[in-house]
């Protein structure tokens with residue numbers, strides 16, 4: 632089947648019900664997406680499908696055939712971070728980093744959708760993304776900074 636991942640056309644010939652997170656990590660080498668609970672509870676595995684955050688641990692790859700998939704690798708790279716990634720760096724939004732790719736993808740959708748910088752609204756938006764390091768205030772601050780700077784998903 633054909634998939635569109637981070638703007639590139641990719642082919643996958645494996646089992647159609649293989650989980651999307653496994654296809655991304657094992658078949659496409661996109662290991663930025665992390666697995667936490669594996670049960671749809673933590674949001675660590677969040678990627679965007681047609682611009683909407685989804686838990687990639689829950690969905691079979693066949694369900695996203697032909698749809699637009701974006702992973703954290705689409706945002707920036709170590710030499711050129713996206714404005715949102717820069718805000719996480721500046722405001723200490725990442726601690727151990729396991730939840731960070733999922734947080735970044737959910738926040739990217741929030742910013743692109745015109746979400747506000749109000750802390751309460753950001754917390755609600757990120758309610759499905761759990762941080763075991765409990766650094767929520769820094770994460771909210773990071774997203775708010777990016778919203779105020781109009782720092783969206785992709786690098787400028």
Ligand code: FES
Pocket residue numbers: 665666667668669670671672673674675676677686687688689
């Ligand atoms: S690993 Fe997918 S929601 Fe936790």
Ligand code: FES
Pocket residue numbers: 724725726727728729730731761762763764765766
């Ligand atoms: S930074 Fe460690 S789980 Fe969030």
